[in-house]
Amino acid sequence: MDCEPRLFKPLLPAPAGCECSNSDCKVRMASAWRKNPEGGWLCNACGIFFKTRGFHRPLSVILMNRTAKRRDTELAKNSPRRKMRRKNKIKEIEESTKVEIQKPPQLELEEIQTYQDEPSPWEQKEYLKCGLYSIDLKLNDLQKNSKGKDKVKASVEMFPLPTQYGQFLITDQRDFCIPWDIMTAHKQGLLQKGFKKIKTNIFVDRKRKQDDDPIVCNCKPCGEGEIGCTEECFNRVMFYECSPKHCPCGEQCSNQRFQRKESVKKVQVFKTKNRGFGLRTLVKIKKDKLILEYRGEVISKCTARKRMETKYLHRKSVYFLEYDKGEVVDGAMCGTLARFINHSCAPNCHIEKWRAPNGEHFIGVFASYDIAPGAELTYDYNFSTFGGAQEQECFCGSPNCRGLIGGKHRSTSINTRE
Numbered sequence: 001m002d003c004e005p006r007l008f009k010p011l012l013p014a015p016a017g018c019e020c021s022n023s024d025c026k027v028r029m030a031s032a033w034r035k036n037p038e039g040g041w042l043c044n045a046c047g048i049f050f051k052t053r054g055f056h057r058p059l060s061v062i063l064m065n066r067t068a069k070r071r072d073t074e075l076a077k078n079s080p081r082r083k084m085r086r087k088n089k090i091k092e093i094e095e096s097t098k099v100e101i102q103k104p105p106q107l108e109l110e111e112i113q114t115y116q117d118e119p120s121p122w123e124q125k126e127y128l129k130c131g132l133y134s135i136d137l138k139l140n141d142l143q144k145n146s147k148g149k150d151k152v153k154a155s156v157e158m159f160p161l162p163t164q165y166g167q168f169l170i171t172d173q174r175d176f177c178i179p180w181d182i183m184t185a186h187k188q189g190l191l192q193k194g195f196k197k198i199k200t201n202i203f204v205d206r207k208r209k210q211d212d213d214p215i216v217c218n219c220k221p222c223g224e225g226e227i228g229c230t231e232e233c234f235n236r237v238m239f240y241e242c243s244p245k246h247c248p249c250g251e252q253c254s255n256q257r258f259q260r261k262e263s264v265k266k267v268q269v270f271k272t273k274n275r276g277f278g279l280r281t282l283v284k285i286k287k288d289k290l291i292l293e294y295r296g297e298v299i300s301k302c303t304a305r306k307r308m309e310t311k312y313l314h315r316k317s318v319y320f321l322e323y324d325k326g327e328v329v330d331g332a333m334c335g336t337l338a339r340f341i342n343h344s345c346a347p348n349c350h351i352e353k354w355r356a357p358n359g360e361h362f363i364g365v366f367a368s369y370d371i372a373p374g375a376e377l378t379y380d381y382n383f384s385t386f387g388g389a390q391e392q393e394c395f396c397g398s399p400n401c402r403g404l405i406g407g408k409h410r411s412t413s414i415n416t417r418e
């Protein structure tokens with residue numbers, strides 16, 4: 001295909017070093033120069049315009065021609081449709097400015113001034129929303145996808161990044177802020193590998209029991225404003241929680257603390273000097289109050305041993321707690337904040353095991369006496385943890401410290417009357 005190079009006429013300076021006598025144009029270089037009736041010089045474009053229309057080329061047409069010319073040159077495109085559009089625009093402007101031409105020159109100038117102040121929409125510049133190599137992709141434009149959900153789309157299509165960009169990302173140092181929730185979780189030790197809070201125990205080696213024949217107490221339904229199932233409640237004495245469906249006291253039953261999740265909410269994980277993380281209370285806790293339920297994965301002792309020999313082989317902390325005959329709660333991977341409670345030989349808490357109406361158990365940390373705000377919560381591991389782990393040196397710091405936690409000294413007795 002023959003493809004002749006496009007020839008541009010060389011630009012000539014105005015004769016005698018002057019400029020285009022159209023006060024809106026004033027160019028010094030043009031492809032040709034033409035004389036106006038007064039004897040001055042007009043550039044080729046203004047000369048032709050004046051000759052064909054009888055008035056000077058207005059500023060808006062000059063600007064539009066310049067923009068179009070520049071765009072044409074830059075993009076090397078010359079579509080006939082665009083030419084038509086430009087011609088039509090020029091016609092429109094001619095129509096609108098013809099009347100103004102009749103006005104005295106002073107008025108014409110004012111009119112043109114307003115053109116300059118308020119550029120027409122086709123003269124307005126479009127700005128890129130994002131740099132070519134912008135570090136942060138702008139994700140402002142939300143578009144709906146086929147399912148009607150918001151779909152994020154970058155505002156501007158990006159060029160591929162230069163090859164050295166990876167190096168830049170590695171070496172670039174920028175200030176950043178860790179999101180509040182992540183920072184808090186980190187401070188509370190919740191970012192430990194794989195730890196997740198759960199709302200009920202997870203049964204790994206068997207199914208959860210679904211006993212639909214709960215033990216019902218013989219308390220009498222109480223009057224309005226009274227509290228049911230107090231100290232004398234047969235279930236309470238036996239460390240059984242009443243069933244919400246069957247208890248004669250109904251809504252007034254006070255023996256459903258685990259099921260109603262009546263735990264102390266204002267507790268805080270903190271870093272201890274030599275015992276890893278610990279848990280402290282931010283509020284005063286009364287004697288016998290349920291502080292937290294100890295939840296986790298309910299596994300057989302056999303699974304627990306296997307885990308200790310594999311998964312937890314190099315772990316310093318142990319999170320096993322006796323659950324039932326031959327079963328253990330493992331709070332290492334998932335559970336509640338109770339897993340952060342450390343051992344003390346002079347503890348302020350103890351563990352209680354309560355029977356749930358479905359035949360399973362609730363294991364809770366209870367206050368052994370009134371605890372002041374800010375105090376670290378502790379219980380004696382030797383009475384409640386699973387005795388399969390190695391002995392560890394005790395750093396509880398109490399005057400009657402036994403020196404060791406865990407190992408062979410452990411007993412499995414938990415406070416329960418089963």
Ligand SMILES: C[S@@+](CC[C@H](N)C(=O)[O-])C[C@H]1O[C@@H](n2cnc3c(N)ncnc32)[C@H](O)[C@@H]1O
Pocket residue numbers: 274275276277278316317318319339340341342343344392393394395396405
């Ligand atoms: C259930 S975790 C308690 C939370 C643990 N401190 C943590 O950072 O996750 C039990 C582990 O804490 C440490 N620990 C608890 N009480 C301790 C004590 N009095 N002295 C030394 N280490 C203790 C031991 O490593 C133990 O295996």
